[in-house]
Amino acid sequence: MLNQRGNGTSHSAPVRVVVDAMGGDYAPHEIVQGAVQALDRGNVAIALVGDQGPVEAELARYNVAGKPIKVVPSVGKIGDDEHPVQAMRQKRQASIVVATQVLKSGAADALVSLGSTGASMACATMLLGLMEGLERPCIGGPFLGLAPRTVLVDLGSNVDCRPSLLLSFAALGSVFARKFLNIENPRIGLLSVGAEDAKGNRQVQESLRLFRESHLNFVGNVEGNDFFADRADVVVCDGFVGNILLKYTEGLGSALLPYLQKQLAHLLPPQVVQRIGNEVWQMTNLPRTMGGPLFGVNGTVVVGHGSSKAAGVAGAIGTAMRCVEIGLVEGMRQELAALAKGAGAGQQPHPRGG
Amino acid sequence: MLNQRGNGTSHSAPVRVVVDAMGGDYAPHEIVQGAVQALDRGNVAIALVGDQGPVEAELARYNVAGKPIKVVPSVGKIGDDEHPVQAMRQKRQASIVVATQVLKSGAADALVSLGSTGASMACATMLLGLMEGLERPCIGGPFLGLAPRTVLVDLGSNVDCRPSLLLSFAALGSVFARKFLNIENPRIGLLSVGAEDAKGNRQVQESLRLFRESHLNFVGNVEGNDFFADRADVVVCDGFVGNILLKYTEGLGSALLPYLQKQLAHLLPPQVVQRIGNEVWQMTNLPRTMGGPLFGVNGTVVVGHGSSKAAGVAGAIGTAMRCVEIGLVEGMRQELAALAKGAGAGQQPHPRGG
Numbered sequence: 022m023l024n025q026r027g028n029g030t031s032h033s034a035p036v037r038v039v040v041d042a043m044g045g046d047y048a049p050h051e052i053v054q055g056a057v058q059a060l061d062r063g064n065v066a067i068a069l070v071g072d073q074g075p076v077e078a079e080l081a082r083y084n085v086a087g088k089p090i091k092v093v094p095s096v097g098k099i100g101d102d103e104h105p106v107q108a109m110r111q112k113r114q115a116s117i118v119v120a121t122q123v124l125k126s127g128a129a130d131a132l133v134s135l136g137s138t139g140a141s142m143a144c145a146t147m148l149l150g151l152m153e154g155l156e157r158p159c160i161g162g163p164f165l166g167l168a169p170r171t172v173l174v175d176l177g178s179n180v181d182c183r184p185s186l187l188l189s190f191a192a193l194g195s196v197f198a199r200k201f202l203n204i205e206n207p208r209i210g211l212l213s214v215g216a217e218d219a220k221g222n223r224q225v226q227e228s229l230r231l232f233r234e235s236h237l238n239f240v241g242n243v244e245g246n247d248f249f250a251d252r253a254d255v256v257v258c259d260g261f262v263g264n265i266l267l268k269y270t271e272g273l274g275s276a277l278l279p280y281l282q283k284q285l286a287h288l289l290p291p292q293v294v295q296r297i298g299n300e301v302w303q304m305t306n307l308p309r310t311m312g313g314p315l316f317g318v319n320g321t322v323v324v325g326h327g328s329s330k331a332a333g334v335a336g337a338i339g340t341a342m343r344c345v346e347i348g349l350v351e352g353m354r355q356e357l358a359a360l361a362k363g364a365g366a367g368q369q370p371h372p373r374g375g
Numbered sequence: 376m377l378n379q380r381g382n383g384t385s386h387s388a389p390v391r392v393v394v395d396a397m398g399g400d401y402a403p404h405e406i407v408q409g410a411v412q413a414l415d416r417g418n419v420a421i422a423l424v425g426d427q428g429p430v431e432a433e434l435a436r437y438n439v440a441g442k443p444i445k446v447v448p449s450v451g452k453i454g455d456d457e458h459p460v461q462a463m464r465q466k467r468q469a470s471i472v473v474a475t476q477v478l479k480s481g482a483a484d485a486l487v488s489l490g491s492t493g494a495s496m497a498c499a500t501m502l503l504g505l506m507e508g509l510e511r512p513c514i515g516g517p518f519l520g521l522a523p524r525t526v527l528v529d530l531g532s533n534v535d536c537r538p539s540l541l542l543s544f545a546a547l548g549s550v551f552a553r554k555f556l557n558i559e560n561p562r563i564g565l566l567s568v569g570a571e572d573a574k575g576n577r578q579v580q581e582s583l584r585l586f587r588e589s590h591l592n593f594v595g596n597v598e599g600n601d602f603f604a605d606r607a608d609v610v611v612c613d614g615f616v617g618n619i620l621l622k623y624t625e626g627l628g629s630a631l632l633p634y635l636q637k638q639l640a641h642l643l644p645p646q647v648v649q650r651i652g653n654e655v656w657q658m659t660n661l662p663r664t665m666g667g668p669l670f671g672v673n674g675t676v677v678v679g680h681g682s683s684k685a686a687g688v689a690g691a692i693g694t695a696m697r698c699v700e701i702g703l704v705e706g707m708r709q710e711l712a713a714l715a716k717g718a719g720a721g722q723q724p725h726p727r728g729g
Contacts, residue, residue, distance in 0.1 A: 071443065167630045178568045180576035214532045214618040222534035224614045241482040244624030245619040261576045262616055266623060268599030275604040276521045277658075281635075284651055288643055297638055304631075 035066040035089055036342040039129035042071030043098035044136015045115035046327050046333075052135060053079035055334020059096035060088050062335065065342055068093045068129060070120040071235075095119035098136060101327065117141055121148045124320050131321035131341035133312065135273065135329050138165035138177065145318040152354050154361045155317045156186060159260065160324065161194045162313035163202075164267055166304030168248045172198050172207075172255045176267050176313060180261035184228035187211070187257055189357065191237055194255035196356045200347040202254070210243030210253030212262060218242065235360065267308065274305025312337030314344050316353060321345050388422040389443055390696045393483035396425030396433075397452040397470035398490015399688075400681050402518045406489060410690020414442050415442030415513045416689065419696055422483060424474040449473035452490060455681065459497035471495055475502045476675050485675035485695035487666065489683050492531065499672040506708050509671045510540060513614065514678060516667035518621055520604045526552050526561075526609045528668060533614035538582035540564070541611055543711065545591055547670035548609035550710045554701045556608070560569050564597030564607030566616060566663025567582035571594065578613060589714065621662065646701050666691030668698050669686075669705060675699050 038057050042049045049071050056067045057080075066089035069076050071096040089104030096114035098210060099105065109118055117136055121144040124132045134141045142158055151158060174194040181188065191209045198207035211228055213221035218229055221242060233240045243253050259264075278298050285294045303310055310333055312325035321344045325337035344350070394410050396403045403425050411434075412420045420443035423430050426449040435444060450468035452460065463472055471490055475498040478486045487497045496512055505512060516526030524716050528548040533540070545563045552561035565582060566576035572583055575596060586593045612620075632652050639648045657664060663686055665681035676696045679691035698704070 044636040111638065165627075167634065178574075180568065190401070203412055212619060214534065220532070222613075245622030245624075248623065248624040249630040259576070261568055262619060265566060265599040265616060266619070269602065269620060269623075270599075270627075272600030273519075273521065275600075275623075277631075277655075280658075281523065281651075282656075284654070288647065293642065297635075301631075301635075304634075338717075 026084050032145045033064075034350065035064045036131065036345050037066045037068070037129045038131045038133055038338055039068045039070060039120045039123045040074045040133035040334075040338065041120045041132070041136050041141075042069040042092075043095070044134045044141075044327075045325070047330060048135065049076050049106075050100075050251065051329070052294045052333045052334050054083075055331035056090065056338065057085060057330075058331055058335040059338035060085070060090055063339065063342055065338065066090070066337070067121060070095050070123065071359050072096065072116075072250070075250050083128045093119065093123060099140040101137045101139075103140070104145070105137065105139035108356050109140060109143050109147065114166050114363060117253060119146060119207045119323075120217070124322070125149055128260045130345045131323065133323045133325065133334070133337045134342050135312075135325040135327055135334060135337070138328075140327050141322060141324045142177065142315060145315055145320065145322045149318050149320040149322070152319060152357050154235050154357045155189050158315050158317040159190050159193065160313045161190070161197055161285065161316050162308065162311070164308055165248060165270060166300075166307045169307065170202050170204065171248055171251075173263055174255065174257055174316065175260035175263045176259045176308070176364045179262075179263045182223065182224070182259045184231045187224070187228045187259070188231050188235060189317070189360065191235075191239075191255060192356045193234065193353050194257060195237055196352045197314070197316065197349065198254045198350050200349055201343065204254050207254035208252070209237045209255045209257060210240050210247065212245075212256050212258035212286045213242035213352075216242050237365070265293070270305050277305070278302050309333045311334045314349065316339065317357075318352075319350065321350055380680045383466045387418070389418045390485065391420045391422070391483045391486055391698050392485045392692055392695050393422045393424060393447070393474045393477045394692065395486070395488035395490050395495075396423040396430045396446075397487045398495075399679070399682075399683060401684060402452075402489065403430050403433050405683070405685045406688050408437075409683075410444060410692065411437045411439060412685055412689040413692035414439070414444055417693065417696055419692065420444070421599070421692070422477060424449050424470045424477065426470075447473065447477060448459045448699055448709075451495040451599045455491045455493075459490070459491065459493035459499070462494060463497050463501065471498050472502075475499060475676075478676070478702070479503055480573060484699045487677045487679065487688070487691045487695050489681055489688060489691065490678040491681075492678050495678045496531065496669060499669055499674065499676045503672050503674040503676070506671050506673060506711050508544050512669050512671040513544050513547065514667045515544070515551055515609075515670050516662065516665070518662055518667075519602060519624060520613065520654075520661050522557050522605075523661065524558065525560055525605075525631035526556070527617055527620065528609065528611055528670065529614035530617045530662070531614045532618045532633065535615075536578070536613045538578065538585045541582045542585050542589060543584065543591075543614070543671070543714065545589075545609060546652075546710045546714045548611060548708050550706045551668070551670065553705065554706050555697065555701055558608050560575070560592050562594045562606035563591045563609045563611060564594050564601065564608070566599075566610050566612035567596035568598065570596050570598060589642045590717070604718065624659050625663070628656050631659070632656050633684075663687045664690045665694045668694065668703065673704065673708075675704055
């Protein structure tokens with residue numbers, strides 16, 4: 022299968038990932054450490070974009086002589102508290118802007134950022150461009166360890182989505198489920214407050230007809246408990262609901278952890294309590310371990326949770342590598358084109374060559 | 376303090392609760408059993424409304440001679456799959472219709488139903504009437520054992536709510552938090568995708584100003600993870616989001632339970648595993664243990680989860696008794712009147728007599 026590198030490189034060539042070393046709560050320390058971990062794990066070449074002095078100082082802590090990792094200098098960063106588009110225009114040397122330009126230039130196959138999601142989305146949208154037929158990008162992926170093969174889209178914060186946008190999210194999520202999770206003909210569900218067609222808000226009601234008329238494998242409305250009942254492979258909702266669910270799940274897991282640890286502390290050895298605790302945390306914090314790709318931009322961009330530590334950074338780099346290897350971006354472009362034509366590309370057999 | 380019975384009965388008189396014995400997945404068996412459990416626990420007199428033969432047969436299984444429990448005959452029930460208002464008009468002898476009439480007549484102080492929430496709301500709205508200044512009733516209460524003093528409203532399914540309706544929900548939730556949970560001057564939060572005023576969908580943006588201008592103790596936007604961070608006592612959202620969160624939480628707890636039990640099975644004695652499992656289930660299924668009152672109707676109506684078993688039925692009856700004892704309905708009426716006047720009744724000292 023053709024990959025995103027587009028120049029016919031063989032499978033022995035490493036995937037080139039550019040990493041925003043300044044983004045995230047623990048940047049650049051944990052970002053650099055995570056990048057070094059990723060180097061040891063897979064066939065990857067990494068460019069760390071950031072303030073040269075601090076990033077080189079971090080990198081000097083590791084023995085990377087001869088390994089494919091380098092620093093690309095940038096100046097400053099865009100914070101979570103800044104207006105993404107304004108900041109991007111004012112800080113043209115900021116790490117996420119420079120990193121996105123590296124991806125755009127073709128010098129990298131994928132970009133990973135743990136910084137402001139808004140800034141990553143703005144840079145990707147403005148510099149790489151949106152896929153044809155799409156009005157906004159979104160973020161999707163599995164978000165719950167208890168349902169690791171269920172994709173939720175939009176996890177970002179596209180609020181007040183029109184039905185046509187929700188349908189685009191569904192198409193993009195379907196490609197992700199098919200290519201990333203190897204699910205044939207993914208079942209699409211629309212998140213609502215009842216399984217019947219009559220249940221739901223105006224947005225859901227108006228979307229239903231569009232979903233039914235599309236070529237997608239639409240299974241109807243799904244409810245909050247259906248995430249655990251394997252009723253759909255891709256659950257579609259407005260980013261308002263998706264973001265609330267995502268943060269709620271993280272909070273729930275984080276609150277459950279100390280509770281369980283306290284319950285188990287006097288019953289089990291500390292290392293067993295720790296292991297169970299870690300598993301429960303992972304179940305409710307999946308995006309922190311693997312990041313999530315932006316859907317709908319012309320390039321492979323994976324955004325991770327700002328609170329990610331090295332393992333989460335390495336996980337996001339791994340996600341980016343896999344997105345490149347499976348040709349996710351090209352698959353999404355084809356699916357949106359099929360959607361625009363009202364045709365059934367998603368139902369056609371796809372080449373699954375090596 | 377005056378109670379809802381309004382006839383000056385002393386505290387030694389039992390609270391009179393009418394129970395829809397036909398509503399719920401396990402009716403009438405578990406409903407009758409739960410009612411008998413409630414009899415043994417508190418100072419309550421119970422009227423079971425349902426098909427006479429089956430309900431009397433269930434009741435005959437218990438030794439209730441001389442106890443204040445009786446059967447009020449009705450014919451049939453309204454199911455979850457029926458249109459509530461139409462069904463209510465066609466089935467005038469259905470259990471929920473008759474039970475609501477018993478409450479309206481003054482022969483009971485409170486009503487408990489585990490049946491169709493839509494039918495309970497329709498009967499309460501049409502027969503008891505809405506409080507002045509309100510366009511729709513809602514359901515609120517704590518919904519999460521990990522945050523048992525945080526009220527979420529609307530847990531029902533009032534979708535597409537206007538800002539003024541959300542403000543009413545906030546006022547009603549505030550009264551519940553103050554009277555039922557004894558929280559002074561409850562903090563109200565509006566559920567959104569970021570703490571800043573600029574974050575949120577159009578509904579939240581438009582509601583913010585109304586909330587700020589009200590006499591309520593509004594603390595701004597809260598996020599999904601804030602349920603676990605004690606940032607607000609009452610979290611307000613559209614019933615679309617509330618219902619998804621409620622069902623999601625139930626599903627998550629139910630999925631976590633077998634996972635934990637499997638993890639712990641070979642490490643701990645079965646009864647300890649069972650106890651921890653029960654606690655985790657309760658943490659995520661609080662409404663199934665206590666039901667939730669309808670907010671905004673002229674009477675005490677507690678609806679419980681359809682899948683409730685006897686313990687949940689007894690819990691819902693207990694909730695109904697407490698709502699009567701604290702004068703919840705009258706408190707809510709006063710609060711809505713204050714809201715209409717733009718005055719600060721919620722801030723005034725309230726008599727807290729015994």
